[in-house]
Amino acid sequence: MVRIIMKLKSKIQLTFIISILLFTIVGCRCTLLPSAEEKQKLQPISLRYWRVWDSPSNFSGILSAYSAVHPNISISMQILRYEEFERKLLEAYADQKPPDIISFHYAWLPKYVDKKYITPLPSKISMAFQYKQTTMGIKEETIIELKNTPIPTLTQLKNDFIETVSNDVVIDNKIYGLPLSLDTMVLYYNRDLLDKARIPVPPTNWEEFQTAVKKITALNEKGGIEIAGAALGSADNILRSPDILMLLMKQSGASIIQNGSVQFTSSKRAGYNPGLVALQFYTDFSNPQKEVYSWNNEMPDSLRAFADKKLAFYFGYSYDLPSIISFSRNTLNLGITKMPQLQQGEPEANIANYWVETVSSRSKHINEAWDFILFETSKKQVESYLTSAKKPTALRALVDTQLKDEKMNIFASQLLTSQSWYRGKDINAAEEIIKDMINNVNAGQDPAQSLNMAAQRIQQTIN
Structure with a gap:
């Protein structure tokens, strides 16, 4: 009986040793013996x-x-x-x-x-x-x-x-x-300038925006702009001016570029030219004859003016925030809100940049x-x-996570309604053409003519 038990123990020990050897050889293959593909x-x-x-x-x-x-x-x-x-x-x-x-x-x-x-x-x-x-x-x-x-x-x-x-x-x-x-473009604003003008909340649509700009803008005795309500109307001293104008066109109903064709002027409404409406609205802010006059080519660049507390409303992206804080030395009473839209009931439209x-x-x-x-x-x-x-x-x-983030929720709230505007082969040239169009209108050229010329030139960057 003892001999049988001893034999059984020997077999178990031998089996265990063989198992360990097999385990070592097979188990190590992953490290020591990789396949040719591995x-x-x-x-x-x-x-x-x-x-x-x-x-x-x-x-x-x-x-x-x-x-x-x-x-x-x-x-x-x-x-x-x-x-x-x-x-x-x-x-x-x-x-x-x-x-x-x-x-x-x-x-x-x-x-x-x-x-x-x-x-x-x-x-x-x-x-x-x-x-x-x-x-x-x-x-x-x-x-x-x-x-x-x-x-x-x-x-x-x-x-x-x-x-x-x-x-x-x-x-x-x-x-x-x-x-x-x-990223999506938002409206940065100076809370102190809005409070001074007795504007309790920032505007949510463009009609409210125009009213606010008229209340805030302050001119000196020579007609110079001391405090600007908004940086709109010009091209070269407004950061991302092409994006702002293209957003206005989108909100007005222009397709901008569809199926490889520039569509500034086409609309489902007969006799309505969305591109022209947007261009005239935009350039009115740099026209001294208009009530909303608040900006011109003599102003500093829009971000600097905002950081220096000489501008109430600044249109920018999330990447502008560190520069605003840095340039203002973190002394600006800063607010951030969604981009103004058309009147209530109209579809929301925002601009994407990424x-x-x-x-x-x-x-x-x-x-x-x-x-x-x-x-x-x-x-x-x-x-x-x-x-x-x-x-x-x-x-x-x-x-949804960013909607709960106090620092990101404004940007996140616009993401699902944001669209890019350019689909061609030379975005830099297209943006310069848009700036030329704005400058031409400000120099006295007929807005409709400027719009049509710009559309033709941008089309060349797509073909």
Whole structure:
């Protein structure tokens, strides 16, 4: 009986030893014996990432999280000044050394697609994931697993992001970029100047806005503007003046650009010219003969005037806030409210302004570059970025969260009604044409003629 027990114990011990050996050999295969495909995907990769505006610290959490699952991939981020960005980018392409990942304005996409400088999101991306795993509490192993990265469909893109994104980043049914955030223009105001003019709340529509501007604007004995109600009417000293005018056109009912055609003047209402109505409304604010006269070409730039407390209303984006606080030395009694709209009952319209992340067609690691973009624009990672960068979201899933954020709720409240206005190949030229149109009207040219000439010139940037 004892001999039988001893034999049984020996068999159990032998089985246990064999199991441990098998466990060691098989279990370690993930680390020591990767497949040929795994070996290829585990090769060290360096990705270069060019951006403007942001600080690298806004991405520290994202980069760390990505490195944890892809330790073989290193990403070096370079922040360039806006004034030099496109010049240096084009020089890099000319030298055959562009960055792998690029962040640029959504309106640049058609131009860069046309030049074949960027590549769309691939239909399939396979990546090697690495993570630690402890088995049976005995041994920690590095597990290597090949996974296909989920690729969003066009329907998913539309469901996940603010409406304008799918309209802007999809070209020939391919996705060419994804945003981390999306900005909307709001109305900044000086609470002290409104209080002085006995205006208890900021305007919500343009009729109230005109009334407020007339109450606030103060002229000296020579007719010079001492305190400006609004920075409207001119072109070159008003930041984002083309956006303001295009928003007025949208609210007036103009399609602006539809199916590749400039539509400033078309309307469903017979005899109504929405572009002309918007242009005349805008330029009235720089016409000394009008009651709403409050601005002219002699004024400083609009942001500086607002920060210096010489301007009551300033139209700007969330990215303007740090400059306003800095220039005013944080002494401005600042308020932020939604953009004025037409009278109640009319559909709300707002302007969108944002940048997208895309991949160079010259990159040697297109799949890995796009995999990182998909990772950084996912909900969890975007939350990290938005919290650090203090920007409005481009993801629908985060709108409600930002509506509860005191510093973001005004911007977030406009996201679902915001649209971009330009879809062509040269946004910079189009904006200069709009400024020319404004200046021509202020110089005495017939507004209808100026509008038609501008539409023809902008059409040339689209064809």
